Amino acid sequence: MMWNDLVDAVPVEMRGGAGNPEITDVTSDSRAVRSGSLYVSIPGFKVHGDAFIRQAVDNGARAVLSENSQEGCGVVWAQTGRTRKYLGLLSRRVFGIDLSGIQLVGITGTNGKTTTAYLFRTLLLQRLPQDRVWLFGTIRYLTGGSAVAAHNTTPEAAEIFRDIHAARQPPAAIVMEVSSHSLALDRVEGLIYDCALFTNLTQDHLDFHETMEAYYQAKKMLFTSHLKDTGKAVINIDDDWGKRLASELPQQRVVTFGAALAADVRIVTSSCTWDRTEIDIAVQGKQYHFGSRLAGSFNVYNMAALCAGAHALSIGMDMVARCFDAIETVPGRLEKVRVDAPFSVFVDYAHTPDALDNVLSTAAKLTRGRLICVFGCGGDRDVKKRPLMAEAVARHADEAIVTSDNPRSETPEAIIEGILVGMPLDFPHQIVVDRREAIRKAMRIVRPTDCLVIAGKGHEDYQEVKGVRHHFDDKEEAILAFKEMNNHAQ
Numbered sequence: 001m002m003w004n005d006l007v008d009a010v011p012v013e014m015r016g017g018a019g020n021p022e023i024t025d026v027t028s029d030s031r032a033v034r035s036g037s038l039y040v041s042i043p044g045f046k047v048h049g050d051a052f053i054r055q056a057v058d059n060g061a062r063a064v065l066s067e068n069s070q071e072g073c074g075v076v077w078a079q080t081g082r083t084r085k086y087l088g089l090l091s092r093r094v095f096g097i098d099l100s101g102i103q104l105v106g107i108t109g110t111n112g113k114t115t116t117a118y119l120f121r122t123l124l125l126q127r128l129p130q131d132r133v134w135l136f137g138t139i140r141y142l143t144g145g146s147a148v149a150a151h152n153t154t155p156e157a158a159e160i161f162r163d164i165h166a167a168r169q170p171p172a173a174i175v176m177e178v179s180s181h182s183l184a185l186d187r188v189e190g191l192i193y194d195c196a197l198f199t200n201l202t203q204d205h206l207d208f209h210e211t212m213e214a215y216y217q218a219k220k221m222l223f224t225s226h227l228k229d230t231g232k233a234v235i236n237i238d239d240d241w242g243k244r245l246a247s248e249l250p251q252q253r254v255v256t257f258g259a260a261l262a263a264d265v266r267i268v269t270s271s272c273t274w275d276r277t278e279i280d281i282a283v284q285g286k287q288y289h290f291g292s293r294l295a296g297s298f299n300v301y302n303m304a305a306l307c308a309g310a311h312a313l314s315i316g317m318d319m320v321a322r323c324f325d326a327i328e329t330v331p332g333r334l335e336k337v338r339v340d341a342p343f344s345v346f347v348d349y350a351h352t353p354d355a356l357d358n359v360l361s362t363a364a365k366l367t368r369g370r371l372i373c374v375f376g377c378g379g380d381r382d383v384k385k386r387p388l389m390a391e392a393v394a395r396h397a398d399e400a401i402v403t404s405d406n407p408r409s410e411t412p413e414a415i416i417e418g419i420l421v422g423m424p425l426d427f428p429h430q431i432v433v434d435r436r437e438a439i440r441k442a443m444r445i446v447r448p449t450d451c452l453v454i455a456g457k458g459h460e461d462y463q464e465v466k467g468v469r470h471h472f473d474d475k476e477e478a479i480l481a482f483k484e485m486n487n488h489a490q
Contacts, residue, residue, distance in 0.1 A: 001094050003063050006038070007078050009093060010086050014069055017076030021062035026091040026158055028084075035060035038094070040087045043067065049083075065090070088157030088190030095165035099192055099228075102164075103173040105309065106191075108222050109199025109236075111355045112302050113153075113177040114138045115294065115330045116199060119306040120175045123315065123323040128172050136160065137177040138349075139331055139459045144168065154182035157190045178226075180205055180218040188226060195309050196222045197234040199301065201241035202354035206382040216241055223249055232312035236301060237263055257308035258301075265308035270300040274336075274344070274366055281307050288317050292324040296334045297365075298358040332458025334359060337475050339482040342448035343369070347474040349458025351378060351405070353388035356455055360396035369449030370398040374442050375456050376405030376435070377415050386415065387422025394422075397453075399445070400429040403438035405456040406464045435463060436477055443481040454478060 004020045024036035030052035033039055039056035041049035041064065053064055053073055063076045065086065070077040080086065092099075105120050107113045117137045124133045131145035138153045144167045154177060164170050178196075182188050201216055209215040223233045223245065233249050236242040238258035246254050257265040268280040268287060277299045278291045292303060303324065310320045329335055337345040346363070350356045356375065364371050373393050377386045393400045402419055404412035412433045423429055432438035439454060446452045454474045457463075463472035 003038075003076055006090060006093060007063075007065075009090065010065070010078060010080050013079045013081070015076070015078040016069075016071055017063075017073070019076055021076060023063060023094055025162075026087065026094050028087055028156070028158070030056040030059065033059040033061045035062070037061045038063045038065060038090065040083050040090070041066040042084045042087065082186065085186040085189050088161065088186070088188065091158035091161040092190040095161045097161045097164050102171055103313070104191065104193040105173070105175045105195045105197070105313075106178040106188075106193040106222055106226065107176065107197045107199065108178045108180070108183070108219050109197075110202045110204050110352060111358065112199035112298065112305070114349070115299065115302045115333050116197065116305045117175050117177050118330045119302060119323065119327060120309060122327045123306060123310060123320065124173045124175065126319045126322050126326075132169065132172040134171040134174045135176075136174070144171070152182070153177050153179040154187060156187050161190065178222050180215055181208060183221045184209070184218040188222075192226055192228045192231070193222070194228055194231050195234060195312050196227055196231065197305055197309055198223070198236060198239075198242050198245055199305060200236055200239040200354070202352060203385050203388065204352045204382060206384055207380070216244075220245060220248070227253070234305065234308045234312050236305065238301075255308050255312040257304045265304060265311055267300060267304050270297070272297045272300070272362065272366070277303065279303050283307065283311055283317065288321075290321060290324050292327055293329065294327065295329070296359065296362040298362065332460070334362070335458070335475070337478045339479060341482060343446045343450045343452065345443075345446075345452045345454070345478050345482075347454045347458055347478070349460075350455045351457075353385055353392045356389055356392040357395065359453060359455065360393065363451050363453055364396045367449075367451040369447060369451070371396065372399045372401070372442055372446055372450060372452045373397040374401045374403060374438050374452070374454045376403045376412070377419055377456075378406040379408035379410035379412075379415055383418055386418035387420075390419045390422035394424050394427045398428065400427070401438045401442050402429060402431050403435045404433055404463070405435065406460075408464050409466060435472065439474065439477045440481040440484070443478060443485060452478075
């Protein structure tokens with residue numbers, strides 16, 4: 001696309017430079033610039049993108065979009081406000097992406113996004129080839145049959161449009177976890193969804209959003225700014241924020257789910273074991289029974305979300321049943337660690353008070369012996385949730401080991417101190433700062449019929465300390481600890 005045609009799509013405050021070059025790529029990463037690129041300079045939290053304009057031009061950029069005048073940069077340029085907002089939109093134009101032929105499902109909420117996204121992908125695979133159903137989420141990105149570890153829950157829209165453009169065959173459907181950060185920071189601009197789903201809203205990310213109201217307003221943008229004209233909003237109205245969201249949207253676009261009598265897709269009954277979840281769902285007065293190998297009472301809502309989403313997309317419940325038959329456990333979501341022992345060990349990604357509450361309440365109901373929890377809190381994140389995590393553990397577990405969990409730039413001791421504010425003095429707990437040793441300690445004290453839940457990291461295979469990621473996998477550490485115990489016993 002020619003520069004003059006492209007820049008006409010942006011409200012320009014000022015522009016300069018001579019010529020009308022052809023633009024063949026769009027990027028905000030000066031290292032990824034190639035000949036023919038438009039470099040979009042984005043103000044970062046630590047470094048401004050303007051600092052890399054010279055590098056971008058040297059690497060072949062033919063144009064620059066910035067929030068500041070770039071007179072003398074050596075190429076054509078334009079100045080506009082909120083450049084990040086236009087990164088995705090301009091990428092979509094340059095790569096010529098037509099979203100009308102791609103079914104997009106976006107899932108937002110504090111908890112349940114990953115499992116619900118995996119369910120939707122499994123549902124769509126009932127009628128589409130594997131390489132035609134793409135997934136972007138917390139664990140990995142699946143595109144055209146390839147898989148890469150996720151670097152953000154939600155990638156930049158520009159990355160997605162580039163991937164579609166480069167694909168041998170474009171996707172027929174895309175399922176995405178859509179984070180509040182991506183919405184607040186305009187990372188999904190240019191993407192519009194056929195189905196936008198809201199799971200719930202509980203305390204998290206207040207280091208970024210500061211208030212729950214701001215957190216809610218960020219989530220709401222998925223439904224007010226990113227739905228196709230024919231798109232549907234699928235909302236959990238058992239959640240108070242979801243109930244509010246449903247009331248603030250045009251009713252003809254909303255499909256609700258939950259146990260509430262007013263829900264369009266209603267949870268009638270449910271039951272859970274360590275190996276299975278069974279639900280009865282009423283859809284427009286007709287009742288259906290479904291079962292899946294997903295464990296945990298919180299999966300009742302994930303399964304109901306899928307039923308409601310399928311209903312919104314006019315997908316039959318027979319296909320939903322086949323999806324539930326096909327789905328396996330989701331990595332790091334109440335995932336059983338395979339050890340030949342008379343006790344159970346699970347890892348779970350729960351890193352919010354509500355997620356811990358859900359996981360541990362499920363485990364408590366199914367555990368005959370004691371419930372032991374290893375947990376911590378991430379550094380450089382919402383400090384207000386730290387004591388609430390301790391309160392959730394004390395409500396359901398019998399004993400806890402408080403440890404580190406991605407301390408980042410903070411000291412683990414300072415994070416643990418914040419956690420202990422919420423720990424009842426009479427609740428049995430130990431502090432073991434080193435996470436590896438904490439898991440070994442837990443494995444030494446667990447007894448027959450007990451259950452050990454190692455919470456906070458789930459699928460993650462790293463521990464981030466002072467800006468460096470070190471390999472660390474809770475499952476691996478639990479298995480190694482069990483082997484060491486057996487070796488010592490012999």
